[in-house]
Every structure is written in structure tokens, then in C-alpha cells.
Amino acid sequence: xxxxxxxxxxxxxxxxxxxxxxxxxxxxxxxxxxxxxxxxxxxxxxxxxxxxxxxxxxxxxxxxxxxxxxxxxxxxxxxxxxxxxxxxxxxxxxxxxxxxxxxxxxxxxxxxxxxxx
Amino acid sequence: xxxxxxxxxxxxxxxxxxxxxxxxxxxxxxxxxxxxxxxxxxxxxxxxxxxxxxxxxxxxxxxxxxxxxxxxxxxxxxxxxxxxxxxxxxxxxxxxxxxxxxxxxxxxxxxxxxx
Numbered sequence: 001x002x003x004x005x006x007x008x009x010x011x012x013x014x015x016x017x018x019x020x021x022x023x024x025x026x027x028x029x030x031x032x033x034x035x036x037x038x039x040x041x042x043x044x045x046x047x048x049x050x051x052x053x054x055x056x057x058x059x060x061x062x063x064x065x066x067x068x069x070x071x072x073x074x075x076x077x078x079x080x081x082x083x084x085x086x087x088x089x090x091x092x093x094x095x096x097x098x099x100x101x102x103x104x105x106x107x108x109x110x111x112x113x114x115x116x117x
Numbered sequence: 118x119x120x121x122x123x124x125x126x127x128x129x130x131x132x133x134x135x136x137x138x139x140x141x142x143x144x145x146x147x148x149x150x151x152x153x154x155x156x157x158x159x160x161x162x163x164x165x166x167x168x169x170x171x172x173x174x175x176x177x178x179x180x181x182x183x184x185x186x187x188x189x190x191x192x193x194x195x196x197x198x199x200x201x202x203x204x205x206x207x208x209x210x211x212x213x214x215x216x217x218x219x220x221x222x223x224x225x226x227x228x229x230x231x232x
Contacts, residue, residue, distance in 0.1 A: 108163075
């Protein structure tokens with residue numbers, strides 16, 4: 001149980017284009033999902049908290065107009081990197097929160113590697 | 118602010134040897150504690166977690182961790198390392214300041230297992 005998928009697993013795009021990444025909870029409903037960014041050989045950096053039916057909450061320093069998050073259903077959150085540039089190249093990982101308040105656990109997707117040329 | 122310290126960015130062990138990965142946290146309120154493992158180019162997989170109750174927690178793949186409040190530690194151990202254990206391990210705590218919603222991650226420890 002508690003499986004989270006991401007699509008695509010790899011994406012290469014040209015500078016200036018937009019890229020959409022999907023995060024799905026396959027066997028549970030998730031009112032809260034999280035988006036992380038991970039640079040090579042580093043830890044995860046939380047970008048934003050995605051809440052179903054409401055606006056995402058972004059961490060300090062993360063451009064909300066550049067990283068658009070939509071959590072339209074209890075099983076799907078999307079991250080759109082708008083006007084991507086080479087510095088946006090990274091490994092993006094989502095997680096979905098499963099369980100009750102306080103004891104909930106985050107289950108992670110397999111990640112999406114973005115390369116912007 | 119909540120913080121997590123993982124001592125040692127790299128730990129090397131021989132196959133069959135004891136694995137000990139260290140994790141210390143800073144919190145005045147006992148947090149919930151997690152260990153995740155990440156294999157190359159993959160997401161994070163939950164190894165084990167501590168919320169309440171028994172302080173010795175058993176997880177998958179033979180790993181276990183003990184919550185020691187007096188030492189603010191949650192070290193991960195495995196009695197006998199296997200080659201397949203080679204991966205990056207992250208300790209994380211849920212932040213009481215966010216209603217335990219957000220996770221704060223340590224910097225990770227890469228476990229190397231030699232034959």
C-alpha cells in the first residue's frame with residue numbers, strides 16, 4: 001500500500017519551454033502532497049506544500065510563478081516548471097501524506113529528472 | 118528551527134559487518150522520526166518510523182532504530198550488512214512547528230558495502 005507514482009521519469013526540454021510533472025497517489029487519497037527538489041549528492045529541499053482544492057504554500061525563495069502547482073483531486077498533484085532554464089535542471093520528487101493528523105507519513109514518488117538544454 | 122544532523126556523509130562497511138548510521142535532532146518537543154533509503158536515480162523508500170510507544174523500532178530489510186530522548190538521537194542499525202544495502206540514507210523528523218506536517222531532512226549518509 002501507499003504507492004506514489006510520478007510521470008514522466010525523465011524529461012529533456014529546450015530552454016524557454018514549460019514542463020509538467022504529475023504526482024499520483026495510487027492506492028490512497030492524499031489531501032496533502034509535497035514537492036521537493038534534489039541537487040546531485042545533496043539532500044531534499046522542500047519547494048512547496050500542495051493542498052487539494054486550495055493554493056499551494058511555497059517555501060521561502062521558491063518562485064511561485066515559475067513553479068506552478070495544482071492539486072485538483074485527492075490523488076493528483078502537478079508541478080509545472082514554466083519557461084524552464086538550464087538552472088532548473090534537477091531531480092524533482094513528490095510525496096503524498098498518508099495517515100491521520102500527527103502520525104501521517106510521507107510516501108515518495110520515484111522522482112523526475114529534468115534536463116533543460 | 119528544527120534541524121537534523123547525520124554524522125558522516127559516507128560510511129564504509131564490509132559485507133556481514135554491523136551497520137550504524139547516526140542521526141541527531143534538535144527539538145524541545147519529541148518529534149516523529151523517520152529513516153528513508155534512496156537508491157540511485159530513485160525516490161525515497163520508507164525504512165522505518167517512530168511516532169509513539171516502543172522506542173526500538175524495526176523496519177524493512179533487517180534495519181532497526183532506537184529513539185533515545187535523552188540523547189536526542191535516532192540511530193539506524195543493521196546487524197549484518199548486505200551488498201544490496203549500499204545506498205543513500207536520510208534521517209528525517211516531522212516538524213512540530215508545522216503541526217508535524219513537514220519533514221526536515223538530514224544531509225544524508227552514503228553507505229558503501231565492500232565484499
